[in-house]
Amino acid sequence: MASSFAPPDRIGFIGLGNMGVPMARRLAGAGYALAVADRNPDAVKRFAAEVRCEQPADLKTLGSLCRVVITMLPEGKAVRDVLTGPRGVVAGLKPGSVLIDMTSASPVSTRELGEELAKQGFPLIDAPVSGGVKKAVEGTLSIMAGGDAAVLERVRPILDVMGKVFHTGASGSGHAMKSLNNYLSAATLTASAEAIIAGAKFGLDPKLMVDILNVSTGRSNSTEYKYPVFILPGTFNSGFALGLMAKDLRLALELAKSTGAPHMLLEECAHTWAEAETQLGFGADHTEVVKYLESLADGKAKD
Ligand code: NAD
Numbered sequence: 001m002a003s004s005f006a007p008p009d010r011i012g013f014i015g016l017g018n019m020g021v022p023m024a025r026r027l028a029g030a031g032y033a034l035a036v037a038d039r040n041p042d043a044v045k046r047f048a049a050e051v052r053c054e055q056p057a058d059l060k061t062l063g064s065l066c067r068v069v070i071t072m073l074p075e076g077k078a079v080r081d082v083l084t085g086p087r088g089v090v091a092g093l094k095p096g097s098v099l100i101d102m103t104s105a106s107p108v109s110t111r112e113l114g115e116e117l118a119k120q121g122f123p124l125i126d127a128p129v130s131g132g133v134k135k136a137v138e139g140t141l142s143i144m145a146g147g148d149a150a151v152l153e154r155v156r157p158i159l160d161v162m163g164k165v166f167h168t169g170a171s172g173s174g175h176a177m178k179s180l181n182n183y184l185s186a187a188t189l190t191a192s193a194e195a196i197i198a199g200a201k202f203g204l205d206p207k208l209m210v211d212i213l214n215v216s217t218g219r220s221n222s223t224e225y226k227y228p229v230f231i232l233p234g235t236f237n238s239g240f241a242l243g244l245m246a247k248d249l250r251l252a253l254e255l256a257k258s259t260g261a262p263h264m265l266l267e268e269c270a271h272t273w274a275e276a277e278t279q280l281g282f283g284a285d286h287t288e289v290v291k292y293l294e295s296l297a298d299g300k301a302k303d
Pocket of ligand 1: 014015016017018019020037038039040043072073074075078079081082102103104105129130131132133238239240241244245
């Protein structure tokens with residue numbers, strides 16, 4: 001079996017956004033060499049000012065320099081373009097190289113992309129994450145990894161630097177798990193907001209409600225973390241865009257429909273978040289969904 005990767009091996013890291021920066025920073029901190037790229041040149045400049053890294057002129061060159069390439073992009077189409085597009089990463093890769101997609105992307109599309117890349121001799125591990133910017137900084141993300149077990153063992157030391165790795169099964173299963181996790185995350189936030197808005201309109205104090213929920217059966221990550229840290233203080237700066245959550249819900253819905261699983265609540269939730277995205281814009285913080293729900297309540301009080 002081919003050996004696993006270890007510092008100071010060079011890793012290609014594409015996508016230096018809210019999550020990519022702290023994840024790549026941790027890899028550098030663990031002693032890996034980095035070659036980075038982002039379609040936003042300022043993102044590359046900012047990262048390179050802080051962390052020693054190569055900035056290849058194009059993606060093909062990045063591919064030729066690295067035996068492992070990580071993508072952390074908004075969605076799956078960007079991943080496909082970056083990897084397989086003209087002068088993309090794959091055009092430069094050497095045999096034995098491994099691709100890791102840590103984006104939250106479509107499980108079905110990932111399976112197709114994985115098959116295409118495997119035919120060219122490049123295994124793809126889908127390894128999306130949960131935990132947000134805070135856990136990316138700490139290196140305590142949950143990493144849901146789909147793909148060949150032997151290949152995963154080769155890249156496990158790299159993933160271990162960023163969080164706790166779970167092998168979820170075949171290619172695409174990590175992305176399936178992630179979209180379903182985010183369905184539950186969005187659903188608890190939506191339901192908590194509905195409950196807290198109703199309570200506040202009745203005269204309950206929202207902060208007291210959150211304190212009570214957090215020692216009662218209604219608690220969730222939304223009440224334990226998002227309400228006290230981002231919503232009640234009004235900072236709305238979780239670092240996770242509302243449009244990305246709306247995308248995750250579309251992916252979860254697509255998955256549920258493709259399996260024939262019931263999806264009444266999921267469909268409603270996906271619709272609500274799509275409407276919130278239309279009202280507030282893709283780049284609003286996802287915790288601002290509460291503002292959208294509050295706007296629905298305005299003026300509708302019954303005597
Ligand atoms: P982000 O928008 O902050 O960063 C994405 C980066 O990718 C940007 O710097 C952008 O310029 C770059 N990019 C976009 N298209 C590109 C392309 N074609 N080529 C090169 N670079 C390109 O997003 P993020 O919050 O870092 O999220 C990244 C992924 O992780 C998403 O799939 C998201 O759903 C997922 N995720 C985010 C969080 C979070 O809390 N932010 C948590 C878990 C998972």
